[in-house]
Amino acid sequence: MPQDSPRELLAQITLSDDEPVSKSQLKREMHALQALGEAIIAMTPGERARFPLSDDMLAAVEETSRIRSHEGRRRHMQYVGKVMRREDLEAIKAVYDELEKETLRRDHAFHRLESWRDRLLDEGDEALEAFIDDYPDVDRQTLRQLIRNAQRERERDKPPASARKLFKLIRDTAGM
Known part of the structure; x- marks a missing residue:
């Protein structure tokens, strides 16, 4: 899977609930949220602290460093994608844009x-x-x-x- 930037990942996610979304689109969004979570995990603690992340997401980020097995990490990243669904994506996008400008x-x-x-x-x-x-x-x-x-x-x-x-x-x- 090619590495997309967080900006491209955020663009793949539909933020409105007004129109019906296909199963394929839901799957793309799920993968994009998971990859966005991975990008946030890969950031420095200082950069990550600027994001408005929930306690669940912060706990998932912290837990990531303790997971050593490949399969365990893969399942954990799926969990991170699930937690990312509940995050404020507009606020995350705004913080990411500011980091990019800096x-x-x-x-x-x-x-x-x-x-x-x-x-x-x-x-x-x-x-x-x-x-x-x-x-x-x-x-x-x-x-x-x-x-x-x-x-x-x-x-x-x-x-x-x-x-x-x-x-x-x-x-x-x-x-x-």
């Missing part, structure tokens, strides 16, 4: 920092002045030294230890 923001910020590092190594003094204009509190001497060392490492095809240190300095300066 991840996107973090990824964009990370890419901006990487582009600063690349600019500092490729463009030299021009990029250095632009970086100092944006972040005047940066330790300029350390920044220049790391840029020189990273450029030397790149020329000599050595491991990018100074480039990593440069990235760490940029990240710390940007407050991330």
Whole structure:
């Protein structure tokens, strides 16, 4: 069975009880709820704590870590799917959307920092002045030294230890 993202799993589940649903659709929803439960179980405890989960679901999540046998885990995941039917799926979707937005923001910020590092190594003094204009509190001497060392490492095809240190300095300066 291909791994769907929680967003795709939530899209498979019909949230309205107005229209009749086929047996096949019910089965797809059951599998989607089970997979959504597995995705929630796989999250870090901090992420999981943000979801509005019932006590039954929290107990099922906790129980999962104690199950070792394959067949026992399979049956337990069916139980998790059954418990997920009683959860507030709209609230779970809202929390998941917020987590997804935070991840996107973090990824964009990370890419901006990487582009600063690349600019500092490729463009030299021009990029250095632009970086100092944006972040005047940066330790300029350390920044220049790391840029020189990273450029030397790149020329000599050595491991990018100074480039990593440069990235760490940029990240710390940007407050991330």
